[in-house]
Amino acid sequence: MPFKIPVPIMDVSISLKRRHIHKEKLITMRLPTVILLLVATLSTQAADGVFESGPQKVHLLELFTSEGCSSCPPAEAWLSKLKTEPGLWKDFVPLAFHVDYWDRLGWRDPFASKEWTARQYQYSAYWKNESVYTPGFVLDGRESLDRAVPVPSNEKPGVLKLALVNQKIVAQFVPVGGGMKDVDLHVAMLGFDLNTKVTAGENNGRSLHQDFVVLSLISEKMSDGKAEVSLNPDSRAGAIAAWVTAPNQLEPVQAVGGWLR
Numbered sequence: 433m434p435f436k437i438p439v440p441i442m443d444v445s446i447s448l449k450r451r452h453i454h455k456e457k458l459i460t461m462r463l464p465t466v467i468l469l470l471v472a473t474l475s476t477q478a479a480d481g482v483f484e485s486g487p488q489k490v491h492l493l494e495l496f497t498s499e500g501c502s503s504c505p506p507a508e509a510w511l512s513k514l515k516t517e518p519g520l521w522k523d524f525v526p527l528a529f530h531v532d533y534w535d536r537l538g539w540r541d542p543f544a545s546k547e548w549t550a551r552q553y554q555y556s557a558y559w560k561n562e563s564v565y566t567p568g569f570v571l572d573g574r575e576s577l578d579r580a581v582p583v584p585s586n587e588k589p590g591v592l593k594l595a596l597v598n599q600k601i602v603a604q605f606v607p608v609g610g611g612m613k614d615v616d617l618h619v620a621m622l623g624f625d626l627n628t629k630v631t632a633g634e635n636n637g638r639s640l641h642q643d644f645v646v647l648s649l650i651s652e653k654m655s656d657g658k659a660e661v662s663l664n665p666d667s668r669a670g671a672i673a674a675w676v677t678a679p680n681q682l683e684p685v686q687a688v689g690g691w692l693r
Contacts, residue, residue, distance in 0.1 A: 480598075481596040481692065483521075483593070483595075484592070484594075485592045485593070485687065485688040486591065487590055487591055488586075488587070489587040489686060490521075490686060490688060490689075491524040491525070491585060492527070492684040492687045493524050493525065493571055494527045494529060494570040495507060495508070496529050496531055496552045496564075496566055496568040497528055497531070499530065499539060499541040499543070499630055499640055500540075500633045501567070502634035505638070508567070508640070508642050508643075511528060511643065512641065512642070512643040519584065521688075521689045521691075523584045524581070524687075526644045527622065528643070528644045528645050528646060529545075530543040530646070531545075531552055531564075532545065534566065534633070538633040539631070539634075539635065539636070543645050547649070549564075552568065554682060558573075558682060561575075574683075589607060590605060590606050590607035590685075591605070591606045592674065592686045592687065596663060596672075599663050600660055601661045601674075603617050603654065603658070603660070603661070603674065604658050605617075605676050612685075613655075614679065615676040615679065616651060616653060616676060616677045617659045618677065619652075619661060619672065619674045620646045620647075621646075621672060622643075622645060622646060623645040623646075623647045623668040623669060624643045624645075624671065625641070626641070627640065628640045648666065670691065670692055670693060671692055672689060672692055673688075674687065674689065
């Protein structure tokens, strides 16, 4: 059973193979065509990585967890198994937010953040719940009590694209049917194969293995579906995840993610 802790619902605001071209064909190309090919090649070389969703909705699966919670390791082990699921990044993007309210039991979770705790409080207030708890799953902004791999969605909100260029993230969201473009962008760096030897609290003596851990989260307003944010390098990061929401909302409209190495 998940551990619950009664909390007052607070008003929390968070501002979260190169193509081979036969020489004889190349000679017959007009100059503008050659220029376009060169520009495309240079653009590809300049980008450190490109991540793009299709128009079909990609689910955002969040886990609120803590190293100080004895009920959390099984949930984290289940989340780790998603690394081998064929739908990873294409159909769903998983995240693990470590909260800090169990630190009071004696073990300080090194991945916990007050910001992640505040995010869970926001969800709790939105659902009109009277408590927050771990482990807690959230699927597309809704409380989820089932541990099930998200099935492909039939919704088509639009294409979300990220390009990593010179320590910057260049993002673009193109909604289907010319819908809302002034949205909020959220970009998280995710850690994998993180191991912790716990020496206090409910998991005292256990060695914990964790994946999809949110190491950092940047939020930025998108204007006309475009935004650019600085990328803070983190050697622990093995993947990147991003999603867009309506302004100042929690429920994701579209998500994208992928491996960095």
